[in-house]
Structure formats: structure tokens, C-alpha cells
Amino acid sequence: MRKLSILTTWKVVTEGMKKALWEDTVNLFHIEPDEAKKEVFLSAVAKRFRDFKTKLVSGWMTLRRKRTKSKKLTEGKEKENEEGEEKEKENEQGRVELPYEIWDHITEEDWEAFVAQKTTPKAVEKRTKAYISSSKKKFNHHMGPKTYEQSRKECLEVDGFYPSISSSSGGTSSSTITTKKIDRVADWYCSLHSRDANGRRTISDPGTKKIADAVLGWKHKEVAGEFVPKANKDALYMVLGKDHDGRVKGKGGVRLGLKKAYGEEYSATRSSSISNASQDMERKMKSAIEELEKRMKNQFNAILEHMGLTSFDERNITPGDKLSQQDPETPRETPREVPGLIPNPPLLDPPT
Template sequence: MEDHDASGGDKTNENSGGDKTKKQTQTKKRTRGPTTLKKEEDKGPFLLQWDKAGFPTGRYATKFASYCGKKVRCQVNINFDDWDKDVEDSLKNLLWKDISAKYLVNETHKKDVLINCGAKWRDFKGKLTRKYIRNKHPKYDSPADCYSFIEPADWEKFKAYRESDEFKEKSKKAAESIKHNEHPHVMGRRGYNQRIPEWIASSSNSDEVIDRSWYWIKGRTKSSDGEVPDEKIQKVQDEMVEWRKKVKSGEFVPHRYDDVLSRSLKKKEHSGRVRGFPGGVTIKDVFGTSHGTSHRDVGISDQQVAEITERVRNDTIKSLSSLIRRRLDKRSGYVEANGLKST
């Protein structure tokens, strides 16, 4: 009996200690580890769906993005400085070969896939800087302890450069540039290309105008409560309401990218990208080719057009007057030289 009681007591104490440890583990903040995708290694190939803008969508889009991130992290050394200038084409082609074997991707999307890989590679280097240099990782002293593809010597080299004055100055300039983004989105990693179909499918208001201004404000609205998180974004949304009223009344007629969004933001569209759409989508993709480009398409006011027209008119008159004068002088000289009468 005593032995039984002692044994039972020991088990009780053991379980109590285990419960205490378990509770401590549960209260300790958990951190996200590296994406491994072990379950995906023996599956596939997967057939991706693509939207009209040339971005992956559908059920495999998120897994595809994660797979691209994993591959580029494993295969491209963190000490390359620039994706476009330093990473060799042979290495990029190897990436493309691996990714297109796992996910059935048409050759026409190769450039888009590699651009995406470059962005994920840069993001990964930024993550290493934030978690292991600027801050102390709660679990690992070095990413070489966490990622098998990072050698300790490569990490020390990376760390030395990221702590240098040269990189700090470069980082400072980048931070200043980011400050110009007054209206950051809250879409997370999925972005417009995956969010837009969801927004359209969930829209229950048949009178709602679905255009790029609608996409833009959706991308900056918290999906959990539908509220706009920032006063500046709220101000833009209020402007949109007013401009849509003007469109409805006929007071304002949108023309290509001179529309509700550009008027509400009070900013002209930049070449090479279109607000309210995924990165890489161009003005031509969204608005098509302008037939007979007007002065409004290139951002010239009516007053500027009038001034240019007047200047060209005056220059033309001066040129013609000078030409006529020279020809008259030449004719007069010929008449005098040959003793002819002028008519």
C-alpha cells in the first residue's frame, strides 16, 4: 500500500509539473518559423489560374506565392546586392525551371514569376535585418541556426554590410521614400490580384460602381469591420463620393485615367503602374491604347495649349515673312542686274 501510494504520489507530482510546464509554454509568445511546405513537396504539378492582368489567382495562388518564396530563399545567396544586376540569368532560369515544373506556368508568365521571386528575395533580406540585426530574435542567435541554406560565413558577411555606414545611408533614403506613401494598403500578402475577385463576389449592392477607385478604397479598408483606418484615406473616400455625384449628374465625364480616383487623390497617374490594380499592370492594360491622344491625356491644360498655339503661330509668321523678304530681295537684284522693268 505504501509503495502504491508513493508511486501514485510521484505520478501526481510528475503530472503537476507537466501541467505547469504546459501552461508556461502556452503563455509564452509563439513566433513564426520558416516556411517549409513539407506537405507540398510530394504533390503536384498544380494548374494555376491567371487573371486578365496576368497574375495567379484561384485556390493555388497563395501556395504558389509561398513556393516561389521558398525556392528563391534556398537558391539565391543573400549577399547578392541587386536582383537585376547581380543575380545571373542561369540562376534565374534554374528557378523558373523548378517553379514551372511544380506549377504549370506558361512561358509568357516567366518574366512576371521572376519579378515576383526578386521581390520575395528582397523581402527575405529585409526580414533578416529586422529580426536578427535591428532586434534580437527570441529563439535564434543567427538565421544560420534556423535556415539550413544560410552558411555562418555568409551571414557574417551579410551582417557586416547591413551594419555599415553605406547601408545605413541607403536604408535612410529608402525610409524617406516610404514616407511619401500617404495611403498604405491593408491587404497583406494576397494583394489586389486575389482580393479583387473576392470583393466582387461578396458585393451585395447592385447600385455600387465597381471601378479602380472602388478597388483602391477596398484595399485600404479593414475587412473585419469595414472601417477606414486612417483620416487621410477617409478624406479621399469622401472626395470619391463627391466626384461620383458629379459623374452621375454629368458635370464630370471621366476620360481614361482622368477619373474619380485621380481626381480624388489630386494626383496624376504615373507611367508604368496603375493605382487600384496589382503591380505590373500598365495604363495600356487597363485603359487600352488612346486613339488620337489629346492634350488632356498628357496633362496639358487648355491655357497651356493656347499659349503654345499662339507661340507657334507667331514663329510661323516670322519665318514666312523672312522667307518672302529674301525672295523679293533676290528678285529685285535680278531685275536690276538685267536692266529689266519691275512689274
């Protein structure tokens, strides 16, 4: 498999290299070639590449995350496992392995150049702004590299942890049935939990806990029949607002938009929303026109009153309607000649 240099960026990766990465993957995993799959694959590679370089910076330069300690072997280097055991003994003595000792595609020269690249004043300023921005996030998931589906399996194994829906059955209120409704709201709620010192799942951040409780509150309203979710307009939508294009909360994946996530259900909901928005816009326009006509009428009435003439209300007409409401059989007044003014020249017939 081809590897990208940590000194480059995805923007400058050539189309030939992207094609080679796709073809290598197609041949290795026996994937049916398809342009749509290729686009999703390249998007995933771009994200993984950026995340990997971020991992190098935060693990070995800013020290904001745990470092990778084990040797990452490439194909054909399985016998380095024995050397890995010796390196682990060295690590126990306090020695920190550098990236070029862990990943075979990173050389010592590349690492030194990468450090120089990421410690320039411009790079440090950009990283500081990004860190401040990310620190303002109201919630973070704690699934690690796992998907929502993989994390859900673990959550379901913990008794009483995955949000459940209780409903009464039979004639007595004490008889209830507890069911698990698999949806993105429950998956997202579980992803906010990390483990404390005793291994229990908990939400340590008060701000995150507040948001999680608000989401559960809407879920309780759903159970009580006070709230009916439609497509993506569920508890998450009510608390966090609409999803960004291509990034659906609680779903994961690459280029997974609302239409892909919800299909015809989202399309029907969106069409209904557009129709309602159109009707609402029409009502607003009609109201604005009526308000404008009222203001114009008041202004004209004030002018007519100042001139000592009758108002439009007394004439029972509105501005702009005087000519349209004039009786066609009533002869129009001939304009009087004013001394000193040059009369309009007669219309001449065109030369024959």
C-alpha cells in the first residue's frame, strides 16, 4: 500500500496519486469499482490523513493526548515483533519512542522537517486559534475509533445504561414493558459518557450533562405522546438545532447527509416544510402589502388635508386607484391655458 508523506497536504496530492490509492484499495479488498464509492473513499482518506498529522502534533509536540506506544508493522515485517518486546522494556524505563520509530513510513528526516513545519509562528498561531475554538464545544463523544454501531453493542450489554422506553400493558398501570428503541438519539446520548476511576460510565462535564438531560427530557415527551419526531426532527434537533449538510449527528460515516440517512421520510418532511414555508411567506407578503397601502393612504390624506381637499376616505378610493375608478362616461376636464406658457406643438403627420 502506498503511503503519503507527513510533509504534504491533501490539497496538493496529485490526481494520479489519488487514483493509485483507490486502485490499491480496490485490488486489496476486491471492491467493485464505482465513482460514488471512490468519492467517499477519497473523502475518508483525506480525513484520516489530517487526523493522523493532528495525532502526531498533539501526541509529541503539544502533549495534549496519549501517544501511541506499540510498533506499527507494515506488510512483511512480522519478525519485528521480537524487537517490539525489547522496546517495550525500554519504554518502561521512561524512554519515549518517536514517530519514526513507530511507523515505518516515517523517516527521521521527515519527522524533523515536520516538527520545523509545525513550530513556525504562523502554524502555532493557527493551532492556538483552533484549540480555543474546539475548547468551546459543548459536547464531545468518547467512543474513540469505534463507530456508533460498535459502541451501541457495548452499551446494550450494560444493564440499564442504554436509554429505554417504558410503556404500560394490560389493565393495570403497574404492569409495564420496557423496550429498547435503537435510534440516533440514544446512540448519541451513550457516546457522551466516559469511564471514571471505578470504571463506571458517567458524564463529567456539567455543560455536557445539562445538554444530555435536555435531550432525555424530549425523549420522555416522546414516550408520553407530547412530541412526535419526524425524520431528523427528533430530540437532538429540538436541543441542538438542525444538522449540517453531510454531517448527521449520531450517525457517523463520511458524506452521510440527511437524505441518505432518512431516505423518503426526510424527503416527505422536507417537502411539507417547504410548502408550509411558502404559505407563510405568502401571508407575510400580503400583510406587508396591506401595511404599505395603509401607510401610503395616511400620507396622501395628510397632504390632501393640508391642501384643503377631501381625503381618500371620503372619496372611497385608495392611492393609485383614482384613474381606474373614474367614470369612463364622465368627460375629462380640458386643461386651462396659463398665460406665458408655450402651448404644446401639434402632432405632425409623418412625411409620405
